[in-house]
Amino acid sequence: MRTQVGIVGAGPAGLLLSHLLHLRGIDSVVLEARSREYVEQRVRAGVLEQGTVDVLNEAGVGARMSAEGLPHHGIELRYGGAGHRIPFERLVPGRAITVYGQQEVVKDLIARRLADGGKILFDVPDVVPHSLEADPYLTFQGERLDCDVIAGCDGFHGVCRPSIPDGVLSIFQRDYPFAWLGILAQVPPSAEELIYSRGDRGFALHSMRSPEISRFYLQVPPDASLDDWPDERIWAELRARLETVPGFALTEGPIISRDLSAMRSFVAEPMRYGRLYLAGDAAHIVPPTGAKGLNLAVADVRVLTEALAGLYATGSTELLDAYSATCLKRVWRAQHFSWWMTTLLHTFDTDDPYGRRLQTSHLDYVTSSEAAATTLAENYVGLPFDFGA
Numbered sequence: 247m248r249t250q251v252g253i254v255g256a257g258p259a260g261l262l263l264s265h266l267l268h269l270r271g272i273d274s275v276v277l278e279a280r281s282r283e284y285v286e287q288r289v290r291a292g293v294l295e296q297g298t299v300d301v302l303n304e305a306g307v308g309a310r311m312s313a314e315g316l317p318h319h320g321i322e323l324r325y326g327g328a329g330h331r332i333p334f335e336r337l338v339p340g341r342a343i344t345v346y347g348q349q350e351v352v353k354d355l356i357a358r359r360l361a362d363g364g365k366i367l368f369d370v371p372d373v374v375p376h377s378l379e380a381d382p383y384l385t386f387q388g389e390r391l392d393c394d395v396i397a398g399c400d401g402f403h404g405v406c407r408p409s410i411p412d413g414v415l416s417i418f419q420r421d422y423p424f425a426w427l428g429i430l431a432q433v434p435p436s437a438e439e440l441i442y443s444r445g446d447r448g449f450a451l452h453s454m455r456s457p458e459i460s461r462f463y464l465q466v467p468p469d470a471s472l473d474d475w476p477d478e479r480i481w482a483e484l485r486a487r488l489e490t491v492p493g494f495a496l497t498e499g500p501i502i503s504r505d506l507s508a509m510r511s512f513v514a515e516p517m518r519y520g521r522l523y524l525a526g527d528a529a530h531i532v533p534p535t536g537a538k539g540l541n542l543a544v545a546d547v548r549v550l551t552e553a554l555a556g557l558y559a560t561g562s563t564e565l566l567d568a569y570s571a572t573c574l575k576r577v578w579r580a581q582h583f584s585w586w587m588t589t590l591l592h593t594f595d596t597d598d599p600y601g602r603r604l605q606t607s608h609l610d611y612v613t614s615s616e617a618a619a620t621t622l623a624e625n626y627v628g629l630p631f632d633f634g635a
């Protein structure tokens with residue numbers, strides 16, 4: 247088999263890349279380890295930056311997102327017995343976020359690729375990349391897929407990054423001493439906006455997926471198991487961490503899914519080796535507090551699409567050669583923002599009273615200074631694609 251771009255992974259990065267390349271007349275094949283049902287049901291991100299929404303709309307895959315997604319013009323920071331709204335409409339006029347589940351984005355992209363005759367092979371768990379310096383190809387299930395370039399869109403635990411020879415990549419990493427327990431509950435949201443709540447018992451986040459479905463996260467110990475968290479304990483902890491302002495009551499209901507996520511910051515540089523280009527979680531991970539991971543994946547494949555379009559239009563590798571540096575600029579801004587939101591809002595085991603006071607002081611600053619609040623708002627809704635370039 248032969249294609250122009252061999253894409254490993256049918257997450258948001260791989261699927262959107264395949265679709266954007268198709269719009270430029272570039273052929274690709276997507277190889278995915280898991281089943282279609284699995285990737286369409288995997289509950290993860292929910293916050294789409296303005297730029298991500300724009301890319302999906304411009305690429306003609308935003309119809310359901312526009313109909314069902316929930317635009318938000320602010321978030322609440324809750325601490326010290328009070329809630330403080332960060333008003334995007336005033337601080338970053340014209341920019342907002344949209345709450346729309348990642349698995350819905352994935353469903354929309356798969357449906358569109360298949361309708362356009364795109365090739366996505368599911369249930370292919372044994373992909374191996376070969377010959378990355380020249381004439382690259384992928385093998386799987388006794389087959390061989392030759393391609394001009396390979397796009398490694400196979401997430402943090404994929405096969406592409408580890409196929410790069412030792413010594414090539416520089417790794418930058420930070421692990422956090424806690425995890426997130428996430429749930430989806432069949433219950434209307436308890437507030438109209440997202441609530442990021444910091445307290446002595448740990449961080450909690452109130453989010454949603456629709457007028458009928460709520461999404462919550464709890465900071466839990468890094469070695470927590472789902473068995474430790476029966477429904478009653480989850481609701482009791484959410485109440486203790488969110489019902490901290492007068493008049494706020496959590497609406498409870500059946501929990502329909504639960505998941506645990508490690509909290510990690512990670513960057514592999516450069517995001518390229520020979521004819522292999524890494525995109526999304528395959529190259530970098532952020533802790534989810536800043537809601538940046540999916541949005542970064544979209545930004546990467548947008549850059550990669552332009553670079554590959556340049557290659558096929560003119561034969562020039564100029565944009566491809568700049569791919570890693572172009573992406574890493576945005577990646578490091580998101581790394582900083584995600585680390586900052588995480589340290590601002592979580593309880594650290596090692597916290598000393600001094601550290602706790604610093605956290606409070608910084609929260610007071612962000613919620614009282616227009617300049618500091620604007621810093622949060624412009625990073626949260628997403629900086630323009632070419633910022634600082």
Ligand code: FAD
Binds near residue numbers: 372402404525
């Ligand atoms: P993935 O989604 O991981 O996709 C990779 C794909 O490759 C998968 O389908 C996988 O099965 C496949 N694969 C893996 N190995 C192989 C292999 N060997 N061969 C073939 N296929 C393979 N981001 C946001 O922007 N906003 C948020 O609000 C947000 N919230 C989050 C909340 C949580 C709890 C978590 C865990 C993450 C959150 N994120 C958020 C991050 C976001 O979910 C990820 O950054 C995003 O999924 C990255 O997309 P990706 O396509 O790069 O990787």
Ligand code: DHB
Binds near residue numbers: 290292440534
């Ligand atoms: C959601 C996830 C996040 O990581 C975040 O910061 C906000 C919302 C969500 O899944 O709704």
